[in-house]
Amino acid sequence: MGIKRGFLTALCVFLSICECRAQNAVQQVSVQTLLEGYLQHDLTLKNLSAEASKKILEYNATKISNGFSFKIETGTITINTGSDAVARFSPSASLSVPQAKNFSFSVSSSVRIDDNDYTDTYSDTSLSAGIDLYSGIVKQRNVTLMKSERNVLEAKRKLQNGYLSAERDFYTSLKSLYNTASEISTAEKNLYDDTLEFEQVKALEYETTSPKYRSANMKVISDWRTVESKRRELERNTKIFANKCGIEYVGKNALSFLPSVIPEVDAVDVLSYDKKNYVETETALWTQKINALARAADTNVTLSANAGYTFKNSSVKDNSDTVDAGATLKLHDTGLAVSSGVSVPVDSSNHDPTYKLGLSFSPNPFRLAKISAAQEQLEIEQENISVLSAQRKYDTSVISQQTALEDLLWTKKNNEYMYGLYSDQEKDLASYYKQGFISQSEYMSAKVNKETYRIKQLVTAIDIILYNEETALLFCRDAEITDGH
16 A cells, blocks of 8 residues: 555656656647648538539529420331331421510421322421410529529538538537646646645554545545546547547647647627528528519419411311411419410412310319418418517527627636736746745646636637637628639
């Protein structure tokens, strides 16, 4: 027991002087270097970047799908072999421009190729153009494009916020390491004080089996284990942290590796952000706007017209050429649809027009119309509630951030003041200790307090950074988004 107690006493003095921190020293890394490495190795950011690129491709595909389109078809080709070899097919071509009131133009024909006389026969060659006189197709197209464009913006926002979230994780981990270092300093002082008390007990020649002796001895052993446990915890977590930053940490002195300076930043005022850019409010207003546009595009009436010219129209007498015209009316909320058309021959011997008429009716749309209208009103009411709720959340967030900032600034000022006091005290007591006016315990107490508030200053600097990032995450910051996401 005597050897063990002597070892613990020597170890205590060794720890209390803190010269061990100069041993096994490793090169200190700056916060910026660690942060850059942390972000580069963050797989979540890489995934968010890929997701943003995917949404951009989807948006480009949506623009193509909802824009100008052109199509050519041969139709089914039928070939009869033998002595009367004949080939038949029905080629066609169509052009569609949805943004121009759903304008469309098409060309189609029926072709017969006879192998006997090597002649080509064309029939029902039609030129036709159509347009919507009244419909919601253009508005629907715009809504589709706006939703796709919004998906791109939201993906970029997620990537932007992903960087802030990754930085928050980085600084939170670094803060945890500093807190552990502060706990080590406190534990070292407890070990030193309890060891001195144990030495006094031994000097009074208490029996080793006495409660006083055992209690003092157990305190020293417990303190030593606490110091070692905290040191191992700090070393382990520092290695994990360094690995996440892409840096190999092989030393045994974490405080020589971790940054001794945290760049100070000015705390932002939550009111410096535009109220309309509050995430909850911006999202609620966007949802309200896009849903209103979608409802406006969902019209109850669609009226379209078409006109064209058909060569050798087989549906009229003498297969004459015809001028064609038609119209279609749909009343969606009643389930009624009416289509009509007329073909007028242009042959001088025959001017009898051919008429076409179609009528369809389905009762379900009529029966569902009132239910749909009631659902629409409820949706509008919910959207308005969401906007009001977001505005209230904004007020709450402002109060929360302002009070948090006040507490942070008070803590920062107090830590600076206390560090200054303990720095001056440590300097004075160091001189008194060398002259033998005070005990080593008194000097070590001031030294530990100084170290504690040095670390607290680092933690407070991190807390202000975390506060700024937390405040920024409450708002949309689209002006900061670049084309490279």
